[in-house]
Every structure is written in C-alpha cells, then in structure tokens.
Amino acid sequence: MFKKMPPFFSSTTETSKHISKEVDAGRVRKIGPNLYTSKVDDDVSMLVRQNWAMILGIILPGCIVSHRTAFESRISPGGKIYVTGGYLRTIPLPGVTFVQLKGPGRLDSDMPFVSAYMSSRARMLLENLTPSRVRGEESKNVDIEEIERKLVDILNAEKEDGINRLRDQAREISDALGYNREFEKLDKIIGALLGTRQAALVNPVAKAQQLGVPYDADALMKAEALRAALAQLVYEPMPTKATGSAFYNIGFFDAYFSNYIEGTQFEVDEAKDIIDTGLVPLSRPSDGHDIIGTYRVVSSLDDMRRTPRSAEEFLELLRSRHSEIMTGRPDKHPGQFKEEVNYAGATRFVDPALVKGTLLQGFGLYTALENPFARALLIMFLVAEVHPFDDGNGRTARAMMNAELVATEQTRIIVPSVFRNEYVSSLKRITNHQQPESFIKVMSFAQKFVHSIDFRGYETAKYQMAKCNAFEDPADDKRLHIFEGER
Structure with missing residues (x-):
C-alpha cells in the first residue's frame, strides 16, 4: 500500500x-x-x-x-x-x-x-468588483484598471456579441451570488465600452475604446521598448553619398532586396530589366508589378522626402505608399487597411478594429524621438508589428523607414538577401521578448554596408555587393561584409 x-x-x-x-x-x-x-x-x-x-x-x-x-x-x-x-x-x-x-x-x-x-468568467469578474477595504495589505481583488483591460480584450476578441453574452451570464448569476451591486458596476463598464452608457473609465486602453479609437496595448508596449532603447543611443551621422544617378541605382537595389525578403525573387539583372523597360514577365505579372510598384515609391525623390508632421498625415502617407507598391495586386486592396486578422506563422498581428488606434498611438512614440535613424527604425517596426494591410506590409514599412533617412540626407538602409535571417530574427526578438538590441544592431550594420557601396554605376554597385555576399541565399553559410575595396 x-x-x-x-x-x-x-x-x-x-x-x-x-x-x-x-x-x-x-x-x-x-x-x-x-x-x-x-x-x-x-x-x-x-x-x-x-x-x-x-x-x-x-x-x-x-x-x-x-x-x-x-x-x-x-x-x-x-x-x-x-x-x-x-x-x-x-x-x-x-x-x-x-x-x-x-x-x-x-x-x-x-x-x-x-x-x-x-x-466562471462571469463570476470571476463580479467577485473582483466586490468591496475590498483592507488597507496596507494585498487586496483579494485586482484593480479596476485590470478589469477594464480584461473587458477590452474580451470585446476585441469576441466582438459585441461575445461581451453581451458575458454580461447576460453575469446578470443570471448575480442574484444567486448576492452580487447585484457588482453587476451594476460591470454593466456600466461594458456599456461604456460599447458606447451605450456614460461612465468614467480608468484604464487608458478602455478610455481609447470608449472614445472610438481602440488600440493594441501589447503592440505599443513592444514599440515603446524599442523607443526607449533608441532614445538612449548616441548616433554618429552617416550622410548619404547617393545623389544624382546613384539615388536611382540605390532605389533599384532597395526595391529589389525589399521584394526578395517577401519572397518575390528574380535574378538581379532580370529585375533591372523589368524596371528599365516597364515590361513584366508574362509568367509572373504580379511579381513584376511588385518590383515596379516598390521602385516607384523608393526612387521618387519628392515622395521619399516626405515625412509625417501629424498623426493623420502619417496614415495618409502609409496608405498612399502602400497603394503605389501594391498597385499590381488589386485583390490585396491597395491603400486600404485590412478587414481580417493576418498571421505570419504563429504570430497574430493587430486586430483590424485596432489598426488605426494603434498607429495613431504609435505616432506619439515616433515624435518623441529626434534622430533620423531612431525615427526610421521606430516607424518601420511600428508598421511591421501592426501589419495594417492584407499584404505588402514589410515593403511599406521599409519604404517608410527609408523616407526618414532620405528626407534628412542620411544613408538609407537596405537588407540584402543574405542578411534576411538576421533581420527577421531581430524583429522576432522584439515581438516575442521585447528585446530591441539585436534589431538596432542589425539595422545599423545594414546601413554601414550600404554606406560602403559606390552606387554611381549599376554594374559597380552590383559587383561590390556581390563581393560582400549580398546576393547569396540566406540558407547558405555566407555572411554579409562591409565593402572595403579591392585587396
């Protein structure tokens, strides 16, 4: 026994x-x-x-x-x-x-x-709304801010029908529990979130929901971790050398590699021919239009000198650049924010109902930074993390990033094919662990790489980048190098 x-x-x-x-x-x-x-x-x-x-x-x-x-x-x-x-x-x-x-x-x-x-969930919410008068000791209840945030999460995940079912369940059990006053409190909070009742809310996320501009607090928390790290850095200016013809050559390689990251892969000379002739391959018309659309944005000096001066202008720039990049894919709703949740593997991006509010809140983090490199990285990560469109989010995010640098005559950032895994992994470290250091390091190295290349001639730039392994497959055991001239 x-x-x-x-x-x-x-x-x-x-x-x-x-x-x-x-x-x-x-x-x-x-x-x-x-x-x-x-x-x-x-x-x-x-x-x-x-x-x-x-x-x-x-x-x-x-x-x-x-x-x-x-x-x-x-x-x-x-x-x-x-x-x-x-x-x-x-x-x-x-x-x-x-x-x-x-x-x-x-x-x-x-x-x-x-x-x-x-x-049950309904009972748990009522219990946490009961009086708790103990002073100087831990309360048996969570704070009202946490209850409001929980209800916002339920509303975002289960929509109006779901939160109304929860309210009905709480109403049904409140008599048996003797929690009628607690139900009145819960009813007021839910009504305020739905816009059917007036109530003073405490949680910032709940207040935003009440005002009709709800946002994803988790996404903003990650963006804030990046902002805080960027604000601590001392930056060495890296003025651009890409003027005249070099501007258009660097714009081509920007478009080429930005599409490669997203799986639109051509041989570099084939992509250059598509840009020069405006003719897309009959076998891959959509991919060809992706290259052309991206190039039109990142090679436009007028467009790339525009940076947002207000939150609304930020949304307008974002939509217009996405519309141009994705013009060849009408099924992806160019320039329109998504209506369905999108994923990348196990990563679930911001809910469509929270896209606008999250971008507007994130713009405040962007304006809190002064250095162009810092602003570039913040705006790129914010767009990538929110993923506001059906497709083309990465290309649009990188275009927004490089506009910050072009507008201030700093060297733009290009992520070559061979550097894709480092770039993607560094983004995941912020998304999954709120650790921005790797992302800053990766993007800083990418900028130094671009600064080392002579873009005044297409063939010269292609040759130098090839010497640095830029065009290598990221699955191969090759590393990106800074070009240091012939040895």
Whole structure:
C-alpha cells in the first residue's frame, strides 16, 4: 500500500502511524497541517509554488478558486491563493498562503479544477468588483484598471456579441451570488465600452475604446521598448553619398532586396530589366508589378522626402505608399487597411478594429524621438508589428523607414538577401521578448554596408555587393561584409 507514495497527500487514522515512521526515516516530510510530500530533496517553497493546484485539492477540497486568483490564474504578488468556501480560513505553507474567503457556494457555471472548482468568467469578474477595504495589505481583488483591460480584450476578441453574452451570464448569476451591486458596476463598464452608457473609465486602453479609437496595448508596449532603447543611443551621422544617378541605382537595389525578403525573387539583372523597360514577365505579372510598384515609391525623390508632421498625415502617407507598391495586386486592396486578422506563422498581428488606434498611438512614440535613424527604425517596426494591410506590409514599412533617412540626407538602409535571417530574427526578438538590441544592431550594420557601396554605376554597385555576399541565399553559410575595396 505504501510502496509508492504520491507526491502530496494527507494522513488518516489508518495511515498516520506509517506516515510518522516514513517521516522519521526521511522518506517523507511534513510541509503543512496534515500535509506531506514524498519529494524530500526539492526546495519545499518551490515545490509548493509549482504544485499549488494539486495541494489545494487536498487541503481545501471542493473550494472555489476565486477573486484575483481566478482572474490572474497564478499566485498573487503577495504569495497568496484566494478561494471561496463555507468559512474563513488561512493556511500558510512554505512559498504560498492559501486564503479561503467565506462566500456563496458553487454554481453550475463554475468549472471543475483538480479536486476543487474555478469561478466562471462571469463570476470571476463580479467577485473582483466586490468591496475590498483592507488597507496596507494585498487586496483579494485586482484593480479596476485590470478589469477594464480584461473587458477590452474580451470585446476585441469576441466582438459585441461575445461581451453581451458575458454580461447576460453575469446578470443570471448575480442574484444567486448576492452580487447585484457588482453587476451594476460591470454593466456600466461594458456599456461604456460599447458606447451605450456614460461612465468614467480608468484604464487608458478602455478610455481609447470608449472614445472610438481602440488600440493594441501589447503592440505599443513592444514599440515603446524599442523607443526607449533608441532614445538612449548616441548616433554618429552617416550622410548619404547617393545623389544624382546613384539615388536611382540605390532605389533599384532597395526595391529589389525589399521584394526578395517577401519572397518575390528574380535574378538581379532580370529585375533591372523589368524596371528599365516597364515590361513584366508574362509568367509572373504580379511579381513584376511588385518590383515596379516598390521602385516607384523608393526612387521618387519628392515622395521619399516626405515625412509625417501629424498623426493623420502619417496614415495618409502609409496608405498612399502602400497603394503605389501594391498597385499590381488589386485583390490585396491597395491603400486600404485590412478587414481580417493576418498571421505570419504563429504570430497574430493587430486586430483590424485596432489598426488605426494603434498607429495613431504609435505616432506619439515616433515624435518623441529626434534622430533620423531612431525615427526610421521606430516607424518601420511600428508598421511591421501592426501589419495594417492584407499584404505588402514589410515593403511599406521599409519604404517608410527609408523616407526618414532620405528626407534628412542620411544613408538609407537596405537588407540584402543574405542578411534576411538576421533581420527577421531581430524583429522576432522584439515581438516575442521585447528585446530591441539585436534589431538596432542589425539595422545599423545594414546601413554601414550600404554606406560602403559606390552606387554611381549599376554594374559597380552590383559587383561590390556581390563581393560582400549580398546576393547569396540566406540558407547558405555566407555572411554579409562591409565593402572595403579591392585587396
């Protein structure tokens, strides 16, 4: 019977003597009132924190995980797990304190959770709107700002029908819980978010939703991480050498490599012939138009000298450049913001309803920077992260970036074929980990590479870039180099 002890268990009249012997022998240890573990070598605090759900079912079977624990699905900052049961009780264990609050019993809508239950989403929201008068101690509830933000997330994900169903569920259970006042609070917040009621909201994201310009706070958080890193740097100016014919040659290579990154691949001379003749291959008309459309934008001195002076002008520039780049793909709705969510692998970009608000909020991060290189990287990442269009987002983002540099007579940034993986990986590090350092380093190196090339002649530029491995396949074991002349 006792050959294999479970990880956590309690004693009974029948087992207490045997468990005492096991404790004395060092094969079992006591970690709380009538609570034991067979894991005798692990750090006990870490052990309890990692297995709190299993332990909860042993020490408070049938309780309901509630309040902030149901909201956050984790141990609170104060090291507590909040549950609801038939009476008040506090059980301190190493690493975690279990706090049982006296409250309403289980409802049919509550969900099974190990040997306990979890408050339904509607109940959890009502619980967190109950009074919490403890001063100087951790509250059993999350702040109202967090509740508002949660409701915004639900509205964005499940739309109006989804949040209305949630409100109906909360209304149905409020009588049984005795939470009628709490439902009134919830009803006001949801009404304010939907624009059907007046209420003073606290959370900035909720306020924006109420004003009709909702935005994606997570996307802005990533852009802010980049802005903060860019604001700390000291920049060495890198004036452009691409004037006259060199401007148009560098514009060609900008268009060529920008399309290569997105999978539109031609031999470089073939792409140059498409630009020079305006004739697209019969077998690949859309790809040919992509090259021409991108080139028209990045080789237009008038257009590339335009930078946004206001948030609305930013949106206008973004749409107009996208429209020109994607003019050969009417099915991609050139110049129109997306109406469906888009993805890149497992990455889900900003919801269509949040595109405009996120770009408008992000423009404030852009204007907070002064250096052209810093502004260029911020605006490029913002557009790429929001992904406001059905397609052509990367090309449009890089055109916006280089306009910042051309307008201030700085060397533009080109990402050659061989450098694609470094570029994409550095973007992912911001998106997934809010780590912008790699992106700044990659883009700085790309700018130095461009600065090292003589673009006054097409053949000369092509030769020098080839010497630097620029045209190599990113899957091959080749690295991009700065051109340092013939050796």
